[in-house]
Amino acid sequence: MGQVNKYKERYGMPFKVGIGLNLIYIIFELLFGILFSSVALMTDAMHNLSDVFGLIVSWLAGIISFKEKTPKMTYGYKQATVLGAFANATFVLAAMVWIIIEAIINFNPQGSKQGLSVAGIALIGVVINFTTAFLFQKDSQEDLNIKGAFIHMAADGMISLGVVFSGLLISITGWGGIDSLTSILVAIIVIYSSWGLLRQSLSLLMAAVPEDMDIDQIIKVVKSFNEITDYHDLHVWGIGTNDVAMSIHISLEKQSDYADVLGRLTSNLKEIDKVTHTVVQVDCPQVENENDF
Structure with a gap:
């Protein structure tokens, strides 16, 4: 029973705090992205939104997994966490492909005069995303579903950091193409970091031996x-x-x-x-x- 309570704690406060913080920041980031005409800032906001959906999916999957077993579900609903991890990885990878396409379409060599302001806003995201990732860091070593949440939020922190550098470089060089290039680079990093999660969750769905089992x-x-x-x-x-x-x-x-x-x-x-x-x-x-x- 103590083990069950420990697992339930994983799907409590960390998810509530993480989802709340990121929703507030997304609204803030989108407003200023539109105001400053920053593709990188709006891209970052859309990626953050995808991760909020990912957090919600992981959270719901964790809650469902604690349902009692039934005559039809003789193992219970534990497999919901694997489905949550798989859905999370699939959703983020699809979102990154969309971001790359948007960055290419909206490539603009004209630099924004608000580069420093964009960097300042993104810096807030660095703090929020790494704080959220820290909430999941401990349990990410034992639960693939929570590992998905951790990877995405840590990647978000790196993405926001990329936007900070993008804003600074644009303010220095005046070349707006840095904005789109940063978005593409960040999307590639997220695809790379999420690929392992997709592979592991798909492997579990195929009844393979879990990677952490010798x-x-x-x-x-x-x-x-x-x-x-x-x-x-x-x-x-x-x-x-x-x-x-x-x-x-x-x-x-x-x-x-x-x-x-x-x-x-x-x-x-x-x-x-x-x-x-x-x-x-x-x-x-x-x-x-x-x-x-």
């Missing part, structure tokens, strides 16, 4: 039992972003106490981080045939 740990535990003479059909997959399930067939020595071995093996397997669901089948000698998968 399957050799499981094999080591199995091999530590002298009573186990053989094993096969080992499967490991993620149930959501915080739980790992596994199943395995084992063969035992004839004189072994089956119940004792199963009890100790299950207990040892569940000591492995994130392994919360185990299925161990003891094969009879005459039916030790592997399954197709």
Whole structure:
């Protein structure tokens, strides 16, 4: 129960504060982007808006994941966090492609006279985005869904920093093309930082072994039992972003106490981080045939 409460805390105050701060800043940034005719500033605002949607998706996915299991949803709704991470990554990548297209279309070599003002506004974003990212930093190491929120907000901080430099360079050089070039560069950085999230979430949706799970740990535990003479059909997959399930067939020595071995093996397997669901089948000698998968 304590573990469940810990996970619920992850989806409480950090998301509320992060969403609130960024919504206020987006409105502020859009108004001044229009006022100063800054593509970079408006681009930054649109990207921040995409990340707010991403935060909302991650938040809702986390809340849904705590729903009780049902006869139809025997694993519960834990997989919602994986869907949240995947949707988050897909949405941001699509938004970045749109930003690159807009930056090219709106390329303007005429520099804005408000470069310093744009830099000052973007500097506020640097503080807000890195503050929001800090709220998720600790739990991002353990939860892919929250990792998505952290990556996006940290990337936002870098993006806002890019806008700051863009504004300063425009005020110095007077060349407005820096505005669009900054937008394109920032979009490429975000695509690069988000690609891993897309790959990891898609991998989990395909029932792959989670990247933070070392399957050799499981094999080591199995091999530590002298009573186990053989094993096969080992499967490991993620149930959501915080739980790992596994199943395995084992063969035992004839004189072994089956119940004792199963009890100790299950207990040892569940000591492995994130392994919360185990299925161990003891094969009879005459039916030790592997399954197709």
